[in-house]
Amino acid sequence: MDKPAASKVINMERIREIVMECGGHKWALIPVIQKIQNEFGYIPPEAIHVIAIGLKIFPSQVQGVISFYAQFYTKPRGRQVITVCRGTACHVRGGESLLEMLENGLGIKEGETTADMEYSLETVACIGVCALAPNVVIGKEVYGKMDTQKIEQLLKKGEA
Amino acid sequence: MQNRSTIFVCQGTGCLSSKSGLVYEELKAEVAKLGLSNVDVDFTGCHGFCEKGGIVVVEPEGIFYTHVKVEDVPEIAGSHLKDGKPVERLFYHDPATGKAVSYYRDINFYKKQRRVILYNCGHINPEKIDHYIAAGGYRALNKVLLEMAPQQVIDEIKKSGLRGRGGAGFPTGRKWEFGRNTYSDKKYVVCNADEGDPGAFMDRSVLEADPHAAIEGLIIAGYAIGANDGYFYIRAEYPLAVKRLYIAIEQARERGLLGKNILGSGFDFEIHMKEGAGAFVCGEETALIASIQSQRGMPRPRPPYPAQSGLFGKPTTINNVKTLASVPRIIDRGADWFAGIGSEKSKGTTVLALSGKILNSGLVEVPMGTSLSTIIFDIGGGIPDGKRLKAVQTGGPSGGCIPARFPDTPVDYETLTLLGSIMGSGGMVVMDETTCMVEVARYFLSFTQAESCGKCVPCRLGTKQMLEILTRITKGKGKENDIATLYEIARTVKECSLCGLGQTCPNPVLSTLSYFRDEYEAHIKKKKCPANQCRPLRRKV
Numbered sequence: 003m004d005k006p007a008a009s010k011v012i013n014m015e016r017i018r019e020i021v022m023e024c025g026g027h028k029w030a031l032i033p034v035i036q037k038i039q040n041e042f043g044y045i046p047p048e049a050i051h052v053i054a055i056g057l058k059i060f061p062s063q064v065q066g067v068i069s070f071y072a073q074f075y076t077k078p079r080g081r082q083v084i085t086v087c088r089g090t091a092c093h094v095r096g097g098e099s100l101l102e103m104l105e106n107g108l109g110i111k112e113g114e115t116t117a118d119m120e121y122s123l124e125t126v127a128c129i130g131v132c133a134l135a136p137n138v139v140i141g142k143e144v145y146g147k148m149d150t151q152k153i154e155q156l157l158k159k160g161e162a
Numbered sequence: 163m164q165n166r167s168t169i170f171v172c173q174g175t176g177c178l179s180s181k182s183g184l185v186y187e188e189l190k191a192e193v194a195k196l197g198l199s200n201v202d203v204d205f206t207g208c209h210g211f212c213e214k215g216g217i218v219v220v221e222p223e224g225i226f227y228t229h230v231k232v233e234d235v236p237e238i239a240g241s242h243l244k245d246g247k248p249v250e251r252l253f254y255h256d257p258a259t260g261k262a263v264s265y266y267r268d269i270n271f272y273k274k275q276r277r278v279i280l281y282n283c284g285h286i287n288p289e290k291i292d293h294y295i296a297a298g299g300y301r302a303l304n305k306v307l308l309e310m311a312p313q314q315v316i317d318e319i320k321k322s323g324l325r326g327r328g329g330a331g332f333p334t335g336r337k338w339e340f341g342r343n344t345y346s347d348k349k350y351v352v353c354n355a356d357e358g359d360p361g362a363f364m365d366r367s368v369l370e371a372d373p374h375a376a377i378e379g380l381i382i383a384g385y386a387i388g389a390n391d392g393y394f395y396i397r398a399e400y401p402l403a404v405k406r407l408y409i410a411i412e413q414a415r416e417r418g419l420l421g422k423n424i425l426g427s428g429f430d431f432e433i434h435m436k437e438g439a440g441a442f443v444c445g446e447e448t449a450l451i452a453s454i455q456s457q458r459g460m461p462r463p464r465p466p467y468p469a470q471s472g473l474f475g476k477p478t479t480i481n482n483v484k485t486l487a488s489v490p491r492i493i494d495r496g497a498d499w500f501a502g503i504g505s506e507k508s509k510g511t512t513v514l515a516l517s518g519k520i521l522n523s524g525l526v527e528v529p530m531g532t533s534l535s536t537i538i539f540d541i542g543g544g545i546p547d548g549k550r551l552k553a554v555q556t557g558g559p560s561g562g563c564i565p566a567r568f569p570d571t572p573v574d575y576e577t578l579t580l581l582g583s584i585m586g587s588g589g590m591v592v593m594d595e596t597t598c599m600v601e602v603a604r605y606f607l608s609f610t611q612a613e614s615c616g617k618c619v620p621c622r623l624g625t626k627q628m629l630e631i632l633t634r635i636t637k638g639k640g641k642e643n644d645i646a647t648l649y650e651i652a653r654t655v656k657e658c659s660l661c662g663l664g665q666t667c668p669n670p671v672l673s674t675l676s677y678f679r680d681e682y683e684a685h686i687k688k689k690k691c692p693a694n695q696c697r698p699l700r701r702k703v
């Protein structure tokens with residue numbers, strides 16, 4: 003499992019270690035956040051203070067950077083992350099209706115996670131596989147040339 | 163089969179999603195099982211024809227297989243590799259004639275292209291530096307470091323007429339000269355691999371298929387400008403490109419092409435990697451610099467330009483992936499060769515990401531100045547399902563639409579700007595009669611509105627206002643004076659925004675308004691969507 007379950011106690015010691023591994027300089031803030039997210043699946047809010055102290059900056063600066071970038075999450079995400087591409091090519095070939103279907107099928111909106119922590123539904127601005135549009139990414143795998151039937155099958159199979 | 167042959171399986175992001183990873187593993191197993199000692203199984207990066215994936219090519223003949231699935235492997239291995247009988251059913255089939263085309267070089271999609279930047283893409287293994295070197299790689303670096311003074315390098319690039327491929331088309335030689343002539347103890351060069359335009363994927367393909375070309379270009383830029391440190395700023399949405407870049411940098415370092423005293427020239431150069439975190443505006447150079455410094459990626463007013471005060475307050479020169487990948491080719495083949503390709507003011511080639519309502523989606527590289535109709539019909543194969551071409555959108559959210567009535571438009575910086583669009587990153591989305599132009603404008607505005615960093619007021623509020631009006635129109639709730647209001651806001655946002663994002667985001671609105679005003683009016687006055695796309699206005703069919 004590369005994403006730990008939600009309720010796990012956060013190992014603050016490890017977070018301190020990561021901050022130090024990255025050199026403890028304010029210019030390392032984004033790499034620190036990326037590393038924490040890679041290991042924990044999200045940025046636990048209690049980590050913000052630790053990062054700020056380690057890098058000698060204000061917690062608000064850490065918070066500011068986290069909230070600025072679309073790929074930083076402050077909440078745990080589902081075991082399976084389903085991402086619908088919203089780039090131009092995917093949009094022109096019907097990406098929007100795929101998103102709607104998934105929202106209805108999973109009973110969550112874009113940016114949300116199912117109550118059982120199984121699925122998160124997200125969007126991305128383009129994954130660079132425009133020639134196979136419309137695309138849906140599940141975990142690390144790209145599913146190209148999607149259509150409503152294929153989505154239906156995925157939903158029936160219990161997703162991926 | 164007497165001679166040695168190599169069977170290359172594409173392992174680009176596109177083909178991998180068509181399960182070409184399995185094809186590669188299975189081929190290796192099958193070739194071993196049949197004991198074919200004269201066949202090597204290897205992989206390449208993107209051929210640019212992802213739609214036909216998984217793509218498998220047998221060299222040196224150049225037999226090109228499309229849509230290869232793992233089930234097809236035994237037949238390819240048995241019939242072609244063992245018995246010398248290629249598998250015809252997997253050839254590319256020309257959509258116009260229905261005929262099977264066996265050779266790479268005979269496929270229309272490739273035949274009319276001119277590959278300078280994508281020269282190696284699909285022909286070498288991107289994870290093996292020896293392949294790049296065998297194809298002439300690092301020859302330019304050798305020449306630059308051992309035979310040329312920095313000013314000579316700059317003069318050569320100036321002479322070639324190379325202009326930035328990141329969007330604005332600024333002459334690269336002049337940019338480097340500014341960089342060189344700024345005095346400082348420390349300078350930086352940065353490769354911009356943020357590729358934020360949704361619908362463009364050429365930088366991803368270059369980095370996945372030929373990462374050393376960009377690396378070599380960056381080292382040469384560093385030498386010309388006098389910088390000993392280079393950065394790659396790459397978007398995190400491209401995990402495979404990130405991985406291949408790391409591998410390539412490591413290999414270059416092992417060969418002494420990075421580090422201290424490169425090739426005994428006395429020149430030191432290091433490359434650092436920075437991954438983005440999902441913000442379109444970080445492609446803008448001052449925002450990119452802020453992001454490398456781990457700050458919120460917000461643009462700042464210029465001057466000072468990054469060439470004077472950039473990364474960590476030091477002079478910084480930023481170039482796009484394709485700009486840098488062109489550099490080794492120019493040095494190697496000469497400025498005159500490069501300047502001989504393209505149109506009068508736009509030299510060399512341009513890489514376009516052809517997508518949308520088109521038969522052959524993919525990456526296309528053509529000389530600057532090639533006509534739209536050549537690109538769409540000869541290379542792209544035309545519009546599927548017998549529909550008619552309506553417009554072509556170029557330049558992504560900063561660009562505009564070119565209506566089908568200008569089929570002879572030469573694709574270069576000047577002409578596209580003249581028509582109210584831009585070259586931009588090279589995204590080219592084809593639209594047919596079922597695409598609603600108001601909806602297209604709404605789509606782009608929804609993108610720029612979400613990506614506006616919010617620092618300057620015209621962009622923050624203007625995009626929001628325009629989006630509201632456009633959404634209203636597509637819902638059939640447009641008001642009589644909406645068009646006039648759109649014009650007014652668009653003009654204000656264009657003139658008053660801080661950075662390129664705001665200055666160019668009205669383009670999709672302005673260009674659709676000028677070419678497809680009747681569609682806006684039909685939505686507003688008749689409550690009809692002529693393309694029958696906007697759902698609340700849809701006719702029953």
Ligand SMILES: Cc1cc2nc3c(=O)[nH]c(=O)nc-3n(C[C@H](O)[C@H](O)[C@H](O)COP(=O)(O)O)c2cc1C
Nearest residue numbers: 326327328356357358445446447481482485662663
């Ligand atoms: C909002 C915005 C986004 C941009 N995104 C990119 C990008 O993704 N890639 C890129 O190379 N240039 C991008 N640019 C252009 C860069 O600011 C810069 O001009 C370019 O990297 C310079 O390289 P070049 O001279 O080689 O074209 C963007 C500009 C703006 C205003």
Ligand code: FES
Nearest residue numbers: 087089092131132
């Ligand atoms: S637009 Fe969806 S992958 Fe590019």
